[in-house]
Amino acid sequence: MDKVKSESINESDKTAETLKAASAAAAAAAAAPDQLSLEQLRTELNELDQEILDRAARRWSLADAIYQAKQAQGSSIRDIVQEQRKVDELTEQLPPQQADCRYMARSLLQTLMRTERSLQYRSALRHNPDWEPGGLIRRAANQLPAYKVVACQGSFGSYTSQAAAVLFPGATALPVRTFAETCRQVVDDNVPVAVLPLENSTAGTVGDVYHLLDQYKLYIIASNTQSIHHMLLAPSGSSLTKIRRVVSHPQALAQCSTIIKGMGWETEESGNTAFAAEHVALLNDPTVAAIASEDAAAAYGLAVISSEITNNKDNQTRFIAVSRQPVITKDANRIALILSLAHQSGSLARLLNLFGEADLNLTKIQSLPVPQRPWEYHFYLDIAAPSGDRQALAVLYQLSQEVQDLKFLGWFQES
Numbered sequence: 001m002d003k004v005k006s007e008s009i010n011e012s013d014k015t016a017e018t019l020k021a022a023s024a025a026a027a028a029a030a031a032a033p034d035q036l037s038l039e040q041l042r043t044e045l046n047e048l049d050q051e052i053l054d055r056a057a058r059r060w061s062l063a064d065a066i067y068q069a070k071q072a073q074g075s076s077i078r079d080i081v082q083e084q085r086k087v088d089e090l091t092e093q094l095p096p097q098q099a100d101c102r103y104m105a106r107s108l109l110q111t112l113m114r115t116e117r118s119l120q121y122r123s124a125l126r127h128n129p130d131w132e133p134g135g136l137i138r139r140a141a142n143q144l145p146a147y148k149v150v151a152c153q154g155s156f157g158s159y160t161s162q163a164a165a166v167l168f169p170g171a172t173a174l175p176v177r178t179f180a181e182t183c184r185q186v187v188d189d190n191v192p193v194a195v196l197p198l199e200n201s202t203a204g205t206v207g208d209v210y211h212l213l214d215q216y217k218l219y220i221i222a223s224n225t226q227s228i229h230h231m232l233l234a235p236s237g238s239s240l241t242k243i244r245r246v247v248s249h250p251q252a253l254a255q256c257s258t259i260i261k262g263m264g265w266e267t268e269e270s271g272n273t274a275f276a277a278e279h280v281a282l283l284n285d286p287t288v289a290a291i292a293s294e295d296a297a298a299a300y301g302l303a304v305i306s307s308e309i310t311n312n313k314d315n316q317t318r319f320i321a322v323s324r325q326p327v328i329t330k331d332a333n334r335i336a337l338i339l340s341l342a343h344q345s346g347s348l349a350r351l352l353n354l355f356g357e358a359d360l361n362l363t364k365i366q367s368l369p370v371p372q373r374p375w376e377y378h379f380y381l382d383i384a385a386p387s388g389d390r391q392a393l394a395v396l397y398q399l400s401q402e403v404q405d406l407k408f409l410g411w412f413q414e415s
Contacts, residue, residue, distance in 0.1 A: 056112060056115075059112060060119055063119035063123065064123045066116075067123040067124060070120075077120045077121060077124060077401065087106055087110060114354075114357075115357065118354070118394070121394065121398045121401065122397075124397070125394060125397045131397055131400060132400065133406075133408035134396065137326070137393075141325070141326075142328060144327055147168050147192055147193050149171060149172050149174055149191050149192070150164045150172070150173055150191065150193055150194065150321075151176050151186065151190075151195070152174065152175060152176065152182070152195050153181075153194075153196055154176075154272035154273070154275065155175045155274040156295075156296075157298070157299035157300070159273060159293055160196065161173045162295065163195055163224055164195040164319075164321075166226070167195060167222050167224050168321070178271060179208065179209055179212055180212060182196060183212045183213075184216070186218060186324060187216050187324065189324070192324075193221070193322065194321070195320070195321050196320055196322065197317050197318070198317075199317070200228070200255065200316070201314065201316040202310075202311060203254040203255050205366065211371060213322065213338075213409055214378070217324075218323065218324065219322060219324070219325065219409060219410040220412050221321050221326065221410060222415075223318060223321070223413070223414045223415065224318070225316050225317070225319070225415075228316060228317050229293070229315070230252055230291050230293070231291070231297060232246070232291060232304070232306040232307075233290045233292055233300075233303065233304060234289040234302060235280070235281070235283075235284050235286055235302060235303065236303045237286055238303065238305060240306055243287060244265065244266060245265060246260060246265045246266070246288075246289050246291055247269075247279055247280055248269070248273050248276045248290060248291035248292065249271065249272055249276065251317075252276075252291045253291065255315055256291055256309045257311060273290070273293060273296060274296045276291065277297065277300045277302055278296075278299075280300075280302060281300035281301055294307075328387055328410075328411045329412070329413055331387070331413045332387040332412050332413050333387070333412075334363070334383065334384060334410075334411070335383040335408075336380070336381070336411075336412075337383070337406065337407065338378050338409060339379050339381070339403045339404065339405060339407070340377075340378055340404040341379065341404065354398060355383065359391065360383050360385060361383070362382070362383055362384075363382045363383065364380070364381065365380070365381050365382075366379070367379050367380075382414075383395075385411075
């Protein structure tokens with residue numbers, strides 16, 4: 001171990017020497033700009049780039065040996081104190097005239113160390129098949145059951161029930177009043193699966209669905225994006241000029257805010273667009289309208305007053321199906337995660353670099369407050385990756401070792 005560690009440290013020292021040489025060359029060129037042509041400067045840079053790459057390759061070649069030595073000693077792959085000490089020591093060796101480059105030198109050294117750790121984690125992954133969530137992923141079913149009943153937040157005619165019909169054709173929709181109650185139906189094993197709206201292209205994340213997934217330990221097993229065409233629904237005999245108040249889910253009200261403000265309508269929030277339609281039908285007041293679907297109009301005997309009320313004609317909502325156990329089908333193409341990061345400079349940037357260096361597309365990142373913990377935030381991530389992708393598994397393994405509160409939400413097909 002001492003020999004391997006010594007070689008690794010020596011490589012860090014040599015890398016630092018290369019950095020200093022590059023800085024000195026740049027300083028010399030700046031002092032005498034007329035003495036070297038652009039082509040000559042580029043040639044010198046190319047030589048320095050090759051030297052830096054050669055040194056980095058030497059570091060990477062030691063990764064597996066370092067991992068084996070650490071395993072023999074019972075040491076973890078990452079030693080944050082050692083890394084920080086070495087970065088501080090090397091950056092302090094830069095000449096005074098390059099003091100402004102210390103932050104860049106620090107970033108370069110941290111990148112080299114991170115990539116070396118990534119290789120060590122890949123070695124560890126080959127020897128540890130039961131890591132979590134790796135074991136959970138390996139044990140997951142690979143085919144969706146033929147569900148007969150699906151819990152849906154909202155009543156008949158809701159957009160959620162429409163999404164459920166697309167995701168699970170032939171299944172009976174069980175209407176539930178709230179998002180939390182919908183999740184409870186699955187947790188209590190009353191139904192095997194539930195469908196919930198997650199986010200809208202106009203109004204953003206829907207309610208506290210992400211928090212509920214975390215709270216109830218549910219997994220996303222499928223996802224579908226639906227075009228949403230809101231209608232203004234009212235009792236027969238009403239008209240656009242008679243409307244004084246509109247009722248709907250807060251998301252739908254936000255998605256139709258332009259016409260609401262333009263007409264000067266009052267608003268009333270409802271738990272679901274279909275609930276709003278049901279409420280308006282019971283009121284039977286020509287001055288009160290609901291914003292809901294055409295299916296809801298048919299379900300509750302309301303007239304369509306206007307079909308052009310959304311702010312954005314390309315209005316879309318993403319729906320997810322959730323269950324108590326993950327199901328990872330062969331056509332799965334998205335990974336969803338929740339994690340926390342330390343309150344340190346550059347922690348988010350380093351996280352993003354992991355995905356970029358593995359050539360993985362991070363399709364979504366969102367921060368939301370952690371309930372009951374003021375000013376603390378969880379990050380919700382979606383990663384595009386085919387089922388069983390080795391690069392994705394390697395990054396998941398590294399995340400499982402280096403970030404706080406990593407939670408696997410599912411590996412599913414996004415359709």
